[in-house]
Structure formats: structure tokens, C-alpha cells
Amino acid sequence: MELSGAEIVIQSLKDEGVEHVFGYPGGAVLHIYDAIFQQDAVKHILVRHEQGATHAADGYARSTGKPGVALVTSGPGATNAVTGIATAYMDSIPMVVLTGQVPSPFIGSDAFQEVDTVGITRPCVKHNFLIKDVRDIAKTFRKAFYIATSGRPGPVVIDIPKDITDPNIKIPYEYPKKVRLRSYSPVSKGHLGQIKRAVDRMLAARRPVFYTGGGVVLDNADEQLTELVRTLDFPITSTLMGLGAYPGSDKQFLGMLGMHGTYEANMAMHETDVLIAIGARFDDRVTGQIAQFCPNAEIIHVDIDPSSISKNVRVDIPIVGPVKSVLKDMLKVVSEHKKRPDEEALKQWWAQIKRWRGTQCLKYDEKSSRIKPQFAVETLHRVTRGDAFVASDVGQHQMFAAQFYPFDKPRRWINSGGLGTMGFGLPAAIGIQIAHPGAEVAVVTGEASIQMCIQELATCKQHDLPIKIMLLNNGYMGMVRQWQEFFYDGRYSHSYVEALPDFVKLAESYGHVGMKIERPEDLEGAMKEAFSLKDRLVFMDVIIDPTENVYPMIEAGKGHHEMYLPPESELV
Amino acid sequence: MRHVISILMENESGALSRVAGLFSARGYNIESLTVAPTEDESLSRMTLVTRGDEAIIEQITKQLNKLIEVVKLVDLSEGSHIEREMMLIKVKAERAHREEVMRLTDIFRGTVIDVTDTSFIIEMTGKSSKLDAFVRAVHEELVVEVVRSGPSGIARGAKGLTL
Numbered sequence A: 001m002e003l004s005g006a007e008i009v010i011q012s013l014k015d016e017g018v019e020h021v022f023g024y025p026g027g028a029v030l031h032i033y034d035a036i037f038q039q040d041a042v043k044h045i046l047v048r049h050e051q052g053a054t055h056a057a058d059g060y061a062r063s064t065g066k067p068g069v070a071l072v073t074s075g076p077g078a079t080n081a082v083t084g085i086a087t088a089y090m091d092s093i094p095m096v097v098l099t100g101q102v103p104s105p106f107i108g109s110d111a112f113q114e115v116d117t118v119g120i121t122r123p124c125v126k127h128n129f130l131i132k133d134v135r136d137i138a139k140t141f142r143k144a145f146y147i148a149t150s151g152r153p154g155p156v157v158i159d160i161p162k163d164i165t166d167p168n169i170k171i172p173y174e175y176p177k178k179v180r181l182r183s184y185s186p187v188s189k190g191h192l193g194q195i196k197r198a199v200d201r202m203l204a205a206r207r208p209v210f211y212t213g214g215g216v217v218l219d220n221a222d223e224q225l226t227e228l229v230r231t232l233d234f235p236i237t238s239t240l241m242g243l244g245a246y247p248g249s250d251k252q253f254l255g256m257l258g259m260h261g262t263y264e265a266n267m268a269m270h271e272t273d274v275l276i277a278i279g280a281r282f283d284d285r286v287t288g289q290i291a292q293f294c295p296n297a298e299i300i301h302v303d304i305d306p307s308s309i310s311k312n313v314r315v316d317i318p319i320v321g322p323v324k325s326v327l328k329d330m331l332k333v334v335s336e337h338k339k340r341p342d343e344e345a346l347k348q349w350w351a352q353i354k355r356w357r358g359t360q361c362l363k364y365d366e367k368s369s370r371i372k373p374q375f376a377v378e379t380l381h382r383v384t385r386g387d388a389f390v391a392s393d394v395g396q397h398q399m400f401a402a403q404f405y406p407f408d409k410p411r412r413w414i415n416s417g418g419l420g421t422m423g424f425g426l427p428a429a430i431g432i433q434i435a436h437p438g439a440e441v442a443v444v445t446g447e448a449s450i451q452m453c454i455q456e457l458a459t460c461k462q463h464d465l466p467i468k469i470m471l472l473n474n475g476y477m478g479m480v481r482q483w484q485e486f487f488y489d490g491r492y493s494h495s496y497v498e499a500l501p502d503f504v505k506l507a508e509s510y511g512h513v514g515m516k517i518e519r520p521e522d523l524e525g526a527m528k529e530a531f532s533l534k535d536r537l538v539f540m541d542v543i544i545d546p547t548e549n550v551y552p553m554i555e556a557g558k559g560h561h562e563m564y565l566p567p568e569s570e571l572v
Numbered sequence B: 001m002r003h004v005i006s007i008l009m010e011n012e013s014g015a016l017s018r019v020a021g022l023f024s025a026r027g028y029n030i031e032s033l034t035v036a037p038t039e040d041e042s043l044s045r046m047t048l049v050t051r052g053d054e055a056i057i058e059q060i061t062k063q064l065n066k067l068i069e070v071v072k073l074v075d076l077s078e079g080s081h082i083e084r085e086m087m088l089i090k091v092k093a094e095r096a097h098r099e100e101v102m103r104l105t106d107i108f109r110g111t112v113i114d115v116t117d118t119s120f121i122i123e124m125t126g127k128s129s130k131l132d133a134f135v136r137a138v139h140e141e142l143v144v145e146v147v148r149s150g151p152s153g154i155a156r157g158a159k160g161l162t163l
């Protein structure tokens, strides 16, 4: 088969099993767009901004586990994509981003729409390539997809100069079957000796707790995790990124930990004697002050990336390996072990946890005449029977969604944790809905966040995506306002979002359905109606109490046992 | 503590900037860095000198290993090893000083490789500390310019850092 460079780009995507590409055209990628035009195996989703393309590819990847693919032009196309690439990088999301580049002979000459894409993206990709020869396209694609999806996943950028895709130069095409990189070989199994040591410690624990994260979701190890946790009858808490890997409504689940984690989860962390960290990276939002982190615990840490281990917190038993395979080995070692968990100690531990739960750290004023954001999320949970894909933006609404929508399945909770990118939610939902055409996809957002990628409402129209947007409209950059209230004596410097558009009209002008909901008693009915419109995007502008804060809260740099609790909680 | 890290990596154009970028992005310091192709021209060998406590050095080696183009690396400071650096130094050598400079060069086993009426260029290899000592020994006013390669390192013994 003789193909041009542009055709090889498309054929390589097909051979990788790619069905959707999120993109935006421009000069440097015109040859590629022409090749896209002449086939229909790879479907192209036209977005309205390159940031949207990368977030959509990212949402696609998070919700399926398959790599997301974005295609953008050189220069401004590439720079617009950077935020989305960095977002995926921070959360270890497999993604391949194709960027056009000026023709090779012009590279370095400040040519029209030239930027050093490889240089700009280097610190926020797992790897990147500049293709210099049409004969290298297929093998570079093979490597890029392999690198993006294996080991600790991450985004890979392929920069493609325009002359490389010249439609007039045809060469024989063959997609490499195998890929081998002598300098890259991710571990495929954990060290059995270490696993046995870890299990010995786990079975001797008196106050154990599982602390799990995004790695469990990324490795599709939810079943193994659930089995192990239930077998041992240990309590479990999860990071923001791990929610759904263990059923959120299960009785062993303590809720999220960290800055906005539950009282019981954080106290359990503070008191535990054996911490079992799985696919989590000891982020500062989770650890708080390192000196006070798990002061009494021996720490077991399973992670595929050696650099995650002992990066922020010294670990006692490191296990480098993929979560799924390590959990399988752990299950086997546990089942063959002579010892059982210490029932008496566990009973006391659970009794202690029950006391902590009695604090009711997530309590809010349910009788308020204004819509409380917590109530709105609970209503969303009810109306969607806890089974929707929920994409979120960044802010208070994100925390409320994480706290009040218990996710029972992995890959349902889609949010930007590491970079905290406002504007992520709507385009991510596009990727999710494209990957799951019949599914219920909701966006939980704020009036500030949604305006960062609002133009993607047009993408939703063009591609008939019946996403349901729940805007928790508090008129503030709530998360910023909360910090200003707590730590700056209420000096609300530039956190009030003035000159808001009429979101109902805005939605309508994009061809969607808009709703404004102001009273608690109207919310459920309106939401049901919204979700009954199966083929329409509905934009629900939910006017909430502007003064509501996210509790519990641990101030940055404080210990787990030092939490602000809501005024309604039993301890206050 | 000072650590000498020896890295075997793919001889590709971007590889060096990935290493340099990693150090600046993560705030590690680089004291020196030398790089050149090896006998296998698809590979290059880098010697990198850095400083940090144990935890930082552990992160540095892990982060370097994580770079896709890094094939292998070893922290030479963990075992017994040899370090050599090369220096080219241009000194003023007017009549009154020629003798003295020559004598110093001999003592330090350097070689004069360029001579004019008023200057010498001296080539010298050795441990970095020896080169430091030579520079100190030559009268400050006589030094015109100093070009140093930064140390290259290799582990002692039969085993090599190879594929």
C-alpha cells in the first residue's frame, strides 16, 4: 500500500483502533484534514477552541480507558492546546496530541505560526516527538500510543511539519506490529517478597486504612481492590482522583480524604498504624503538613512509578508495580496466609470510626429557603440514580460533587485534580458523551468556570450531544471567596463575578434548552424534566446560596486532625 | 553531598534538553554536565555532577530514569570510581614568567600545546581538584582564559554501564 504522509497519519490512527479525533484545522494540518475528508473510519469532532479539543480527548480517555486523540494546527493551535495537555499530564491521562508544524525547511526561521511545540510542551508531556521524515510517521505513532498508554500513562505530543504530510509524496505503508524501546520498559509485576512483607504487616495491623487513588482507576483494578478491602474488612478512603474505584455508598468507605475530605477519613489517617496506599501520590492536598502526616503509621505504597514512591512522604514498604497485578498477588498471599486480620482490634477500630462518623461532618442546612449546592448535587444523584457520568469544573462545586455524589463505579467521576483547570468540565463532557452515546452525562460547574470554555456549547449543538449542565450559580468564584473569607478577613478581592450573562438565553442562542431554577422545591422536578429530554442539551442555571462554604476544610499546611467543620456539625 | 551521575542515553537531538529541562523545572542544581556519543553512535554518555541530600538524589535518579530516552544510569558516587576533567588554559607568558609557568605545568603533568611570544596554551587532565589547584598556582594576573570540560566519570572494576 502506497500512502502519502497525511494518509499515513490517518491510517496509523485506524491501525491503533482510534475512532474519534477532537480537533481544529489550520494551515499546517491542511493536508491531514484533506485526508480526513476522504475517509470515514476515523471521525473528527470539530471543537471551538483547541483547549476544548484536548479536554474532550481527555474526557474520552478518562471515561473509557482508551487513549484520547486531539489534532491541532501549529503556533496558536498548539499553544491553545497546552492547558489541556498539562491537565492530562498532572492526572496521568493517556492521550496523543497531534500538532501541525511549519514545513521542516522553515523550522527555526520564525516562520508564520511557528512555535517550538516540542520545547513548550516538554515539561508537561510524558514524551514528545518531532517527525523529520515521512518514513518515520507510522513507527512514531506506534511508539507514541505505546508510551501514552503503558506504565504510568500520560499525554504524548507528535509534532508534524507540513512537508512531511505532502499528499504528492507516497511511500509504502506498513504499521509496525511490535514496539520495543530499549530505554523504556514499565514494570509488569510487583516484587513478590515485598508483597508478602506488606501482607504480613496488613494482617498484624490494629488500625489499618486503605488510601487509594487515581492509579486504581487508571489500571481498571476496581474489582480487585473491592475484593481485597472486603476480604480484610478494613476501612478505605480515596483521593479525589480515585473516587468510584471502590463503591462510594459502601459501609467500609469513609469518603474522600484530604483538604476537603471527611472527618472520619482524615482522623483515620491520623490514627492509623498501617497505611496501605495504592495508586495514590501523596499530593499536598492530601497530606497537609508532612510532619504531621500519619504520625503513627507504617506505610505500604503500591505505585508503578518509582518516582512517586518516597517523593513527599517516606515509605516503609514500597512496591513498584501495576495496581491490578499487585492486588491480585496480595489477594493470593492473603488467602494462603495462616494469619487472619485481628478481629478484636478491628472491632475497636470500627467503633472508633463510628464515633468519628457521628460528627456528621458533611451536614448542611437542609431547611434553607435557598438552594444549597449540597442539596443540588444530592438531587442530581437521585435523578440520575447515581449512575451518570459526572464531569466537573474547578471550585466549590467540584468539591460538593465529590462529597455528595457517591460514585459506585470507576470512570464516572471526571475532573481535573492535579492542575485544577477551570474550563475542563464542558469539553470533557463532550468527550464522554461521544464515547458513550446513550449514557447520561452531567456537567457540574460554576458560573466562573463555565465561561472559560463556553464556546463548546456550539460543538455540542453540531454533534447533537444531549449533555446536562448543572450550573451551581453563586455569583462568586466561590472557592476563592471562601479562602478570602477564612484567611483574608473577608476582603473579597476580585472574586465576585459581575456582569453575568443570562445563561438561559445564552443556552438558547446556541440552540439548546435553558432553565433557571431558584427554589429548592422546584429543583427535582426541573432536573427530571431536563434529563427526560433525551436528545437535547439542557443548561440548568441553578441559583444557590452564595455564602455556602465547603466543609470540612484543612487549611493548607495543617495536620489531618485540624479541620474546620460545618456550623451544623455535631462538634461545633 | 556531591554526586556524579553517569547516564547512557539515546543519541537524539532532544535528549540533552530533556535532562537540562528536568533539572531546572524541579529546581535541582547541575554543577557540570558533559555529553558525547559513545562507541555505539546511537547512544551518548553523559556525566552529570549535582548536589543534594539523599532524598533529592534519589528523586533525581528516579526522575532521570523516567525520561524515555534514558537507557541506564548509575550514581558513580555510590562506589569507587574515576573522574577526569580536561582543561585548556591560556596564560600570559612574557619573558619573566615563561620559566615559572613551564615548571608549574611540568609539576602538574600538563602540556604546553600552543606558544606565542607572550602566551601559552596548556592542556591538562586530571581530577577537578587538581585542575583547581593548578589554576590557583598560576599567578592570577597571568590567566587569560580557562576552558574546562567538566568531569567525566567511570566506575572502577570490570563491569561497565552498557546495554
Ligand SMILES: Cc1cc2nc3c(=O)[nH]c(=O)nc-3n(C[C@H](O)[C@H](O)[C@H](O)COP(=O)(O)OP(=O)(O)OC[C@H]3O[C@@H](n4cnc5c(N)ncnc54)[C@H](O)[C@@H]3O)c2cc1C
Pocket: A090, A091, A092, A151, A152, A153, A212, A213, A214, A215, A216, A218, A219, A238, A239, A240, A241, A242, A256, A257, A258, A259, A260, A261, A278, A279, A280, A281, A282, A283, A285, A286, A302, A303, A304, A305, A308, A321, A322, A323, A324, A394, A395, A398, A416, A417, A418, A419, A420, A421, A479
Ligand atoms: C480545588 C481542589 C481541591 C482539591 N482537594 C482535594 C482533597 O480534598 N482531597 C484529595 O484527595 N484531592 C484533592 N484535590 C486533588 C489533588 O490536587 C490531587 O489531584 C489528588 O489528590 C491526586 O490524587 P492521587 O493521589 O490519586 O493521584 P493521581 O494524580 O491520580 O496519580 C495516580 C498515581 O497512581 C500511579 N499509577 C498510575 N497508573 C498506575 C498503575 N497502573 N499501577 C500503579 N500505579 C499507577 C501514578 O504513578 C500516580 O502516583 C483537589 C483539587 C482541586 C482542584
Ligand SMILES: Cc1ncc(C[n+]2csc(CCOP(=O)(O)OP(=O)(O)O)c2C)c(N)n1
Pocket: A393, A394, A395, A396, A397, A398, A420, A421, A422, A423, A445, A446, A447, A448, A449, A450, A472, A474, A476, A477, A478, A479, A480
Ligand atoms: C484556569 C484557572 N484559573 C484560575 C483558577 C483558580 N480558581 C480555582 S477555583 C476558582 C473559582 C471558581 O469559581 P466558579 O467556577 O464559579 O466555582 P465555585 O467555586 O463558585 O463553585 C478559581 C478562580 C483555576 N483553578 N483555574
Ligand SMILES: [Mg+2]
Pocket: A395, A446, A447, A448, A472, A473, A474, A475, A476, A477, A478
Ligand atoms: Mg461560582
